[in-house]
Amino acid sequence: MGEVDVQALRGVDLDLYAGEFTVMLGPSGSGKSTLLNILGGLDVPTTGKVIYRGMELTTASQLQLTYFRRECVGFVFQFYNLIPSLTALENVSLVTDVAKDPMSALEALELVNLQDRKDHFPSQLSGGQQQRVAIARAIAKRPDVLLCDEPTGALDASTGITVLEAITRINRELGTTTAVITHNATIGQIADRVVTMRDGRIAEDIRNADRADLQELRW
Amino acid sequence: MMRALDRKLIRELGQSKAQSLAIVLVIASGVAVFVMSLNTLGFLRATRDAYYDRYRFGHLFASVRRAPMSESERLAEISGVAAVQARVVSDVTLDVPGLAEPAVGRLISLPEQSGVGLNRVHLRRGRMPDPDRAGEVLVSDAFFEANSLALGDTIEAVLNGRLQTLRIVGVALSPEYVIQIRGGDLLPDEKRFGVFWMPRRQMEAAFNMEGAFNDVSLRLLRGANADEVVDRVDAVLKPYGSVGAIDRDQHLSARFLADELKQLRATGLVAPAVFLCVAAFLLNIVLSRRIHTHRSIIATLKAFGYTNIEIGWHYLESSLLVSSLGALAGVVAGLWMGNGLARLYSEFYRFPTFVYRPDYRVIIAAVVISLLAAVVGSLRSVRAATRLAPAEAMQPIAPPIYRRSWLERLGIHAWLPVTARMILRGLQRRPVGALFSSIGIAFSVAVMVMTGFFADALDHLIEFQYAVAQRHDVQVLFREVTSPRVRHDLRNLPGVNQVEPFRAIGVNLRHGHRDHRTSILGLEPNRQLYRLLNTEAKPVRLPPSGVVLSDKLADLLGVVPGNDITVEVLEGEELVYQLPVAGVAKEYAGTNAYMDRYELHRLMKETDVLSGAFLAVDPSHRVELYRQLKQTPQVSSVSIKSASIQQFRDTIAANQMTMQSFTVFFAAVIAVGVVYNTARISLEERSRELATLRVIGFTRGEVSAILLGELSILTVVAIPLGFCIGFGFCAAMVIGFDSELYRIPLVIHPASYARAALVTIAASLVSGLLVRHRLDRLDLVEVLKSRE
Known part of the structure; x- marks a missing residue:
């Protein structure tokens, strides 16, 4: 069996603005993960351009992309992806050790209210706590962009809210441009902007007049 | 029609080709050495036994000064004796065309009728000598080839003081000279020592031995008590100057060959054991990992109704398949290498026929053993697969539990970069696996240490024995004990700077219930040339009374300096003395005893007579000296130390290159096999972790540092461990090789250790880079999507 080309995105034209909190909605297979990967410099589109503050990511070398991720982007994954052999604090240090102008690892943990758990290993933390450590790890370098791929996907509602709390707080307090992927439409209520994708295309791009309060969310 | 499960097996093996290949190579190496050694051993032993039997090789051997032929009939009457061959044997000095140095020829009488008697010759070329024509001889093929002789060539020889043309x-x-080595020599020198067969009538005439013999071989009846026969033979021959009969254990050629077979057997058993242990370990880690990642697949199969046995067999099959491939490759390589080894042996050991044939029993044994290793290596993980409860296996695996490593708890925590902590904690979480990996790599180091050891030991032996201790250039033996005048004759030969004469007496030394036959060498009290040294290479003084024993002899008799031993003189009046052991000298060959020469004369109640002398020679006069020695009637044999050593080194050097490249290959196979598999598994286990690091901005170099760091630690730990294991192997070999003929010193130079470490580091590096290549191609997006 040879390679089969699957077209994940077709004709996507999207501008993300500094400081904006964007939620990307869409069923699975709609292309939202691919879009996020391209935005984060993990993947390169076969055609088209991605420009980040004047730098063309589509023609950047592997090493340039690595440094783009290292300096500009914070990632949060659905399954946390913490290093099991490192404590909470060390997982964050992993980033602060190599970043240019990071906050201290402890500060980052304080932002997600986990300073008390800093010496716990991932196996000693709940799912929500692990995800908050992952967020602390993502924002400790003061990234310009925070990309979250289904950050609440593996969590129950109340735990999910504590995680979203952490993300919105970062967006508010640090002014980090934030994009959250989810298939949970409810989360769209707390964003500045909701982009809905279907079949690799942007189906809807709506600005919220006013963002809902996190405590009002129910799913 | 192939079942789906079989398809799965083959695809999975295809996916892990490189890993499987590494294991196949390790198994193949073990099987190859096994097949090579044991197949060669089997056929060498069969060839030898058939040769000994067909050409009626003697069981007991004795020499006398001169005994009447009638005594040989008395020997034949001893119960247990099947046949007796009484002969005339004499060493003579030869002038070989094209050879500057004098050579030594051992002349052996041929019975009148060919094809009768013991120790029969096998005529390879030409014809038997005519008893009626003077000077016609047969020559041993090793000497013939080494000196590039041709049929019809003539050689000048000094027979009983008269120059004669052979x-x-x-x-x-002849079965007596499968390896052509001269008594007292450590090494064969085919160029300067040859065996010649001459019709008995001619020998009698040349050596005044009409109706007499000076050498006898006996064949025993099956089940005869050899010790009893020896005693009775000695009783008959003692009056004629016999120093006692010896059996095949003490027969030089037979003993060398027997030792070689012993060594081959050891190689054929020890080396494969190491390789197959490593292979079993590798199969274990690879299969454990596969079953770990296949948890949900196994659960699904069980849910579909596959039995535990079917699932267990499915996973065992993959190991058996890898192992069969290894066995197949190993058998082919082993037969090929065996053929090379056989050719090598045929240069050293001379047999009439030397046809290399594969032995199917060895091949079957090799296959069975490698399959067994596969089963042993797979048992643990296969059992884990069968024990997996389907419901449980469907659950995601809890995150692995890590702890701070003990190193960190010691307080160096703060100093360690986070990545170093990852490495340490990773190792600590699987200490047993890490230890086994290190032991595996250590075996590679050990194999290399052993290779270095052979060369180092040989160097040390030759240096110690032939340069530091024995500083003479030439040793001459006199035809008969000679008066001290000969000393001045020798001194006046061209280029001779120093002459140190000696007296040799055959004795039986006794201490308690132990005894040993040897000679006492009476040496000059103040010597420059033939020195006796202790283990620290400091001279051992030869006191005016008492004997100095070689360390092996002291060991055999169980004596230390200060003990008394009984010395039974085996010549002349058969005197018996009690003498103190005054010292022990380190020697790697023979079991000699030494005394002050004048004290020996006094004990023997003889005047100042000599058996031979050591000479120091000015190299620029060598050719002239050799020319004159060839014609000196009193001299029965000359050995030239440097020539023999050079000859030996040349032979060894040629073979060592081949051997070295094989061992380097084997060592590298082990190192690559272990390191590559360990790295691959580590990569699989951590792919998610490493991909995460890449996503959050770690460069490829930084990420591979974590993986390669772990490998470096395993390798660094393995190196000293390998030194120890290698040293242990060498020590075991030293004990294995220890015999009355020679010992091997336990000497390993730092350079050999360094080479061993370097080869292993290089192999580790290559495997590390191979894995790094995979790491570079890690699909970041793919790894992050999955849940583990």
Whole structure:
């Protein structure tokens, strides 16, 4: 069996603005993960351009992309992806050790209210706590962009809210441009902007007049 | 029609080709050495036994000064004796065309009728000598080839003080000289020592031995008590100057060959054991990992109704398949290497026929053993697969539990970068696996240490024995004990700077219930040339009374300096003395005893008579000296140390290159096999972790540092461990090789250790880079999507 080309995105034209909190909605297979990967410099589109503050990511070398991720982007994954052999604090240090102008690892943990758990290993933390450590790890370098791929996907509602709390707080307090992927439409209520994708295309791009309060969310 | 499960097996093996290949190579190496050694051993032993039997090789051997032929009939009457061959044997000095140095020829009488008697010759070329024509001889094929002789060539020889021309009419072999080595020599020198067969009538005439013999071989009846026969033979021959009969254990050629077979057997058993242990370990880690990642697949199969046995067999099959491939490759390589080894042996050991044939029993044994290793290596993980409860296996695996490593708890925590902590904690979480990996790599180091050891030990032996201790250039033996005047004759030969004469007496030394036959060498009290040294290479003084024993002899008799031993003189009046052991000298060959020469004369109640002398020679006069020695009637044999050593080194050097490249290959196979598999598994286990690091901005170099760091630690730990294991192997070999003929010193130079470490580091590096290549191609997006 040879390679089969699957077209994940077709004709996507999207501008993300500094400081904006964007939620990307869409069923699975709609292309939202691919879009996020391209935005984060993990993947390169076969055609088209991605420009980040004047730098063309589509023609950047592997090493340039690595440094783009290292300096500009914070990632949060659905399954946390913490290093099991490192404590909470060390997982964050992993980033602060190599970043240019990071906050201290402890500060980052304080932002997600986990300073008390800093010496716990991932196996000693709940799912929500692990995800908050992952967020602390993502924002400790003061990234310009925070990309979250289904950050609440593996969590129950109340735990999910504590995680979203952490993300919105970062967006508010640090002014980090934030994009959250989810298939949970409810989360769209707390964003500045909701982009809905279907079949690799942007189906809807709506600005919220006013963002809902996190405590009002129910799913 | 192939079942789906079988398809799965084959695809999975295809996916892990490189890993499987590494294991196949390790198994193949073990099987190859096994097949090579044991197949060669089997056929060498069969060839030898058939040769000994067909050419009626003697069981007991004795020499006398001169005994009447009637005594040989008395020997034949001893119960247990099947046949007796009484002969005339004499060493003579030869002038070989094209050879500057004098050579030594051992002249052996041929019975009148060919094809009768013991120790029969096998005529390889030419014809048997005509008893009626003076000077016609057969020559041993090793000497014939080494000196590039041709049929019809003549050689000048000094027979019983008379110069005579020997004409080569045939080339022959004898079971007595499968390896052509001279008594007292450590190494064969085919160029300067040859065996010649001459019709008995001619020998009698040349050596005044009409109706007499000076050498006898006996064949025993099956089940005869050899010790009893020896005693009775000694009783008959003692009056004629016999120093006692010896059996095949003490027969030089037979003993060398037997030792070689012993060594081959050891190689054939020890080396494969190491390789197959490593292979079993590798199969274990690879299969454990596969079953770990296949948890949900196994659960699904069980849910579909596959039995535990079917699932267990499915996973065992993959190991058996890898192992069969290894066995197959190993058998082919082993037969090929065995053929090379056989050719090598045929240069050293001379047999009439030397046809290399594969032994199917060895091949079957090799296959069975490698399959067994596969089963042993797979048992643990296969059992884990069968024990997996389907419901449980469907659950995601809890995150692995890590702890701070003990190193960190010691307080160096703060100093360690986070990545170093990852490495340490990773190792600590699987200490047993890490230890086994290190032991595996250590075996590679050990194999290399052993290779270095052979060369180092040989160097040390030759240096110690032939340069530091024995500083003479030439040793001459006199035809009969000679008066001290000969000393001045020798001194006046061209280029001779120093002469140190000696007296040799055959004795039986006794201490308690132990005894040993040897000679006492009476040496000059103040010597420059033939020195006795202790283990620290400091001279051992030869006191005016008492004997100094070689360390092996002291060991055999169980004596230390200060003990008394009984010395039974085996010549002349058969005197018996009690003498103190005054010292022990380190020697790597023989079991000699030494005394002050004048004290020996006094004990022997003889005047100042000599058996031979050591000479120091000015190299620029060598050719002239050799020319004159060839014609000196009193001299029965000359050995030239440097020539023999050079000859030996040349032979060894040629073979060592081949051997070295094989061992380097084997060591590298082990190192690559272990390191590559360990790295691959580590990569699989951590792919998610490493991909995460890449996503959050770690460069490829930084990420591979974590993976390669772990490998470096395993390798660094393995190196000293390998030194220890290698040293242990060498020590075991030293004990294994220890015999009355020679010992091997336990000497390993730092350079050999360094080479061993370097080869292993290089192999680790290569495997590390191979894995790094995979790491570079890690699909970041793919790894992050999955849940583990």
